[in-house]
Every structure is written in C-alpha cells, then in structure tokens.
Amino acid sequence: MKSFFRKVGFGLKPGEKAPSDPLSWAQKQVETIPELNWKGKYIFSEKEMRKHWIKQRVTEETTFKKKYKNDPEGLRIAEKILEDDSGAKFWPNNEICMRHAEGVRSNNPVLAKLWYFWTNHFTISDAQRLPSFSTGAYQREFIRANMDKNFETMAIEGTIAWPMIMHLDNKDNIGPNSISGKEDWRKKENEPATINENHARELMELHTISPKAGYTQEDVMGLACIMTGWRPKWTKSKDQGTDIRFMSKRHEPGKKYVFGKEYKAGKKSLKIAIKDLVNHPSCREFIATKLCRYLITDNPTKEMIAPIIKAWEKSDGYLPEVHKAAIKVAFEYNDKYQKFQNPENWWLQTINMSGATYAYPIPEKKMDKFELGNLISQELREPDRLLKDIGYHPYRSKQPNGYSDLSSDWMSTELIIRRLMYAKRAFHTYKIKDQIDDTIHEKIIRTNFDNPDKILKIVSKAKSNEEKHMVLFNLPEVLRA
Numbered sequence: 001m002k003s004f005f006r007k008v009g010f011g012l013k014p015g016e017k018a019p020s021d022p023l024s025w026a027q028k029q030v031e032t033i034p035e036l037n038w039k040g041k042y043i044f045s046e047k048e049m050r051k052h053w054i055k056q057r058v059t060e061e062t063t064f065k066k067k068y069k070n071d072p073e074g075l076r077i078a079e080k081i082l083e084d085d086s087g088a089k090f091w092p093n094n095e096i097c098m099r100h101a102e103g104v105r106s107n108n109p110v111l112a113k114l115w116y117f118w119t120n121h122f123t124i125s126d127a128q129r130l131p132s133f134s135t136g137a138y139q140r141e142f143i144r145a146n147m148d149k150n151f152e153t154m155a156i157e158g159t160i161a162w163p164m165i166m167h168l169d170n171k172d173n174i175g176p177n178s179i180s181g182k183e184d185w186r187k188k189e190n191e192p193a194t195i196n197e198n199h200a201r202e203l204m205e206l207h208t209i210s211p212k213a214g215y216t217q218e219d220v221m222g223l224a225c226i227m228t229g230w231r232p233k234w235t236k237s238k239d240q241g242t243d244i245r246f247m248s249k250r251h252e253p254g255k256k257y258v259f260g261k262e263y264k265a266g267k268k269s270l271k272i273a274i275k276d277l278v279n280h281p282s283c284r285e286f287i288a289t290k291l292c293r294y295l296i297t298d299n300p301t302k303e304m305i306a307p308i309i310k311a312w313e314k315s316d317g318y319l320p321e322v323h324k325a326a327i328k329v330a331f332e333y334n335d336k337y338q339k340f341q342n343p344e345n346w347w348l349q350t351i352n353m354s355g356a357t358y359a360y361p362i363p364e365k366k367m368d369k370f371e372l373g374n375l376i377s378q379e380l381r382e383p384d385r386l387l388k389d390i391g392y393h394p395y396r397s398k399q400p401n402g403y404s405d406l407s408s409d410w411m412s413t414e415l416i417i418r419r420l421m422y423a424k425r426a427f428h429t430y431k432i433k434d435q436i437d438d439t440i441h442e443k444i445i446r447t448n449f450d451n452p453d454k455i456l457k458i459v460s461k462a463k464s465n466e467e468k469h470m471v472l473f474n475l476p477e478v479l480r481a
Contacts, residue, residue, distance in 0.1 A: 002450050004334045006481035007295060008327055009109035010345070010352040014443040023331045029110040030323040033148045036140070037106035038098040040364035042091075046137040046162060047243070049091065053133040054241035056086040061239060088132040089376045089384075092395055095136025096383040097361035099394070104352040104360075111147070113345065114323055117294050118143045119394055121287075122158045122207060123402035124167045131395035138163040139394070151287070151317040152278045156271055159203060160230055162244050168199035168400065171231040171240055173224060175252025195252070200224035202400050204277065213282035215259065222258040226269045246270075284312045291326040293405045297337040304329050338480035340407035343392035346419060349481075350426055350473045353444050359429075382429075390418050416474070423473040427466050441468045449477065 001022065005012050008026050012018060019025035036043065059082055068075035083089055102112035119139040124130050142161045146154040158164055165171055174193035175181050181193030200223035204215055229251030232242040246267040256263045261276065263269040277283060288308035292300030311325035341349060351360050361383060370380060387393040391410075397403055404410075441459055446452045455477055462468040472478060 001334060002448055003338070003481050004331060006341075006349055006448065007330055007334060007339060009113055010103055010349045012447045013352060013357070014355045014440060014447055016447055018447075023328060026110045026327045026331070027324045029108045030114065030147070030320050030327070032320075033111070033145060034106070034108060036098060037101045038364065040094065040097070041368045042094050042370075043098070044137060046134055046141050049133050049137045050162065050241050052086045052088075052091065053129060054238050056082060056088055056129060056133070057239045057241065058237065062236075084375055085373050086133075087370075087372050088129070089381060090370050090372075091133055092131055092136060093362075093376070093380055093382070093384045094367055094370075095140075095395070096387065097364075097367060098140070099136065100348060100351075100361040100383070103348040104357045109352075110327065114326075115139075115144050115147060116344065116394065117291065118147065118154070120397075120402040121290065122154075122164070123397045123400055124163050124395070125400050126393075126396040126398060128166055130163050130167060131393075134163045134166075135395040147319050147323075149319060151283075151312075151319055151322070152275055154319070155203075155207060155278050156274050159199075159207070159274060160244055160270070162232065162241075165199070165231060165244050166240065168202055169196050170199040170227055172196045173199065173228050173231070174250045175225065175228040177253055178228065178251055179249040180247075181250070181252075193250070195221065195224050195228065197221060197224040200227050203227075203274070206401050208274070208277040208286070209280045209282040210286040212286065213280055219258050222256045222263070223273060225252040225256045226258070226263055226273050228252040229267075230270065278317060284309045284317075287322075288312065288326075290405070291322075292329065294339075295326060295330045296333055296339055298339075298406050298408075304333060340410060340480050342403065342405070342410055343390040343415065343419070344387065344394065346473075346479065347386070347390060347422065349478070350423060353448055353473075354426060354469070355440075355444075356426060360426075386422065390422055391415050419479075420470055420474055423470045424466060426473075427469040438465065440465070441472055444472065451477075 002012075002018060004022050004026075005018065060079070064075060064078060064082075068078060099112075099116075102115065103109055106112065122143060124135045124138055138161055142158050142164075143154065146157055172194075173196040176193045176195065178193065186192055197220050201220050204213070204220060204223065205211055209215065229247045229249075230244060231247060231250070232240045232244055233247065234240055235242060248267070251265065251267075253265050255265070256269070258273060258276070259280075263273060285305065288305045289300050291308060292304045296304060307329055308322060308325045311321045315321035351357060362380065367380065370376060384393070388396065392403055442452075442456060445455050445459065449455055455472070455475065458475065459468050459472050462471050
C-alpha cells in the first residue's frame, strides 16, 4: 500500500510516518486550493509577467530589426543583454521552483500532482517566448486557481487566457465577412482576413470532447467562426501584449453551427459553446480516461473510468469531486497496477524520498537575490536545464497535445540513462552524502516500500552511497508506482 503515496504523490521522506488512512489523507488535499508554499518576492500574475514579454518582443521587433539589420554579431550581443534586462532566463527557473515546491515542500502533494496533470492537459507549447515569461504564471492563475471549481470554468478561463490565445493563434482568427475583414487596406496590402481553426480544433480535440465525439470539419469551422474576434489588440508600444478582448469588428457575422446546434453571432456564444462541449458525454469519458492513464495504468478499464464519470455527472463537473473519485480508483487498484512515472514526477519523487527538499527546489532566499539586468548564475538556471535534460519541461512541450502518459514513450535507453545521471547528480548537487549517515537508503526503502527486504538486498550490493542512490532510484519498483 505504500506505493499509493508515490502513485498519487511523490512518496514519503526518510523516516516519515505513513498516514493511517491513506485515502482520506489524499482526498482531503483536493478540497480547497491553499496559498502557494513558495514565499519568494517574485510571484507575479500573468498580466504582470506580460510586461516583461512586451519589453522583449517590442525591442526585438522594432529597435533591433532596424539597428542591427546588417550586424548579426551586434544583434547576438544585444539580444543577450536584452534577455538579462527582461529576465527571460530567470523567470522560468523561478516558476519551476514555485511549481516544484508544491510537490515536495507543501502539505498538498496530491493536489500538486493533479495540477501537473492539468497543466499538461492545457499545454502551452514552446513558441513565441511564452515559456520564458508567461506559461508558469498561466499555469498558476488559470489552472491551479480553478481546480476547486467546475471543469467548465477552467475550460473557459484557460481558453480565453492571453497565453492560450497566443499559443493557438486565435489572434489571427478574423472573420472574412466581418467589418475588419472587408476593409480596403487588406486588398492593398495583401493581408486577407481568414479563419484560423487552430484554437477551435484543439479546444475540441485536446481539451474537451476528443475525436471520439465524432465531430466533423464543419463542426471545427463552426467553432472557429464562433471564436473569431477573441484576441489582443495590436499596438506599436505593446505589440500583441494587450489584454484579450472580444473585438466585434473582427467577428464573423451570422449564425454558426456545431453538432447541429445553432449559435448566434456575438460575444456570448463562445461560453455557451464551451458549456456544451464540457457537458458532452465524450468529454467526461475522455478526461476520466486520461486521469486513470496518468495515475494508474496505460490501459484504463471501463470499470476504472465509470466511477469518475459518475462523480462528474453527479457534481456537474466539480473538480474536487472528480479528483476524489480518481484518487479512490487509484487507491482501489493500487496493488493490481503500477504506473511508470514520467521524468518530472520521477525527479520530484527522487528529491522527496531522499529528503533533499531543503536544497531543491532552490530556496527563495537565493532566487530573491536576482536582480533584472544581471546575468543569471548557473546555479539559478539549474531547474530549467534539468527539466530539459530529462526530457520533460512543462513549459516547453513541442506539440499542443503536451507530453505522453504512455510508459513506452519514456522507456528509451537515452531517457533511462538520463535518470541514472540525475540520480547521481542529486546525490552530489544537494549534498545528500554530507547531510545523512550510511543508513539513509535503508530509511528511504523501509519508509516507502511494503517489500523493503527485497529492495534492500539489491541496493546493498552497491559499493558506495552514490551507487546505492543510482541503483535505488532506477529500480523498476521505484520507476513504477
């Protein structure tokens, strides 16, 4: 049963006493959304972070293009200085520390692990410098903050948030028959207004109903037309960094149809359409399946999925109840199924079970010393580099469908070697050897496993504490929960 604490969380610290009622312990954590464990001075909203994006973007697109038109070396140097001034290399590291503090320092590791699920579900991919400035704040403000509300609320707020609109190009979704679409300047400058279906397609395919719902290209286009006009207003001083608004002059006029239902023109139709999508039976089944795949097994059964769907229907998609149902299913199937942990969850498990949370994530007092305009140190850049190296950076997914939850996608030789390397690095970088005695691995094992003697026998064959660390955190019993 001790594997349950790794299945829904990140394991227990050395010598930590296991909760007497694991299911209650886990479910209570998802009832409310507490303040962040992180107490650093750099906790900014998405809108505040956008100011730094604007500084970077506008300077690159205006001043630099003119000044360094024929000077590539000068441009390279100027861009490095600008990155220091705007904090482009600091912000993602600071955000990762906030994110990981929830996993290994807070009293709500189960909530954190589910937060990571939703941030991957509503992925913001590695484009338009969003990872450097906006993705972390988006994940805090539009995902985590809505985990105690209905899924409908999370879907609406996530859909019309500035980073998502930018990420899926809805800023370029302009009705050809709108007022703006018919303006004369478009013909003169050869910039016709077009329907950009990217956001509408991903809203259906990835965020709500999935292709199993049987939607057609006409349905996608209907939703895309509903979404025309939702965008930031471009200005010379802020580029596309202004607030998202509904711009009626760019909205495609006339009636739209999705799954045969008629939607009127105007601002209100998008929220109505999202409400209809999240209440579609395929949405409940799609997300229940994904939750089971994330927590329990690559191949969820109908019996696993059914209680989550039932909780969704009974609570109208109230996420705390949906989460409780998923946790209960994970608890009930804990001894029958083991789930291979993705690289990020594995790393936090390694840190937490090692008791290295005093050093990772980097403490606030160190992060708070950074000042804009200064070169960020190698130490402060470690979180960003680490996640890139192990192949799972939550702000830099290459595709809008996020990272896979299938074990086979994380079991390549290269990725396993990286885990070996980082288990070794964790031992040295966070001075585990200097902080603990030679019984540390026995403490870790007896705290976290129901079959400690079997694992101890394997680990004891290693010659040094460093080797024990590498062996332990790459055993099948640890890689799977």
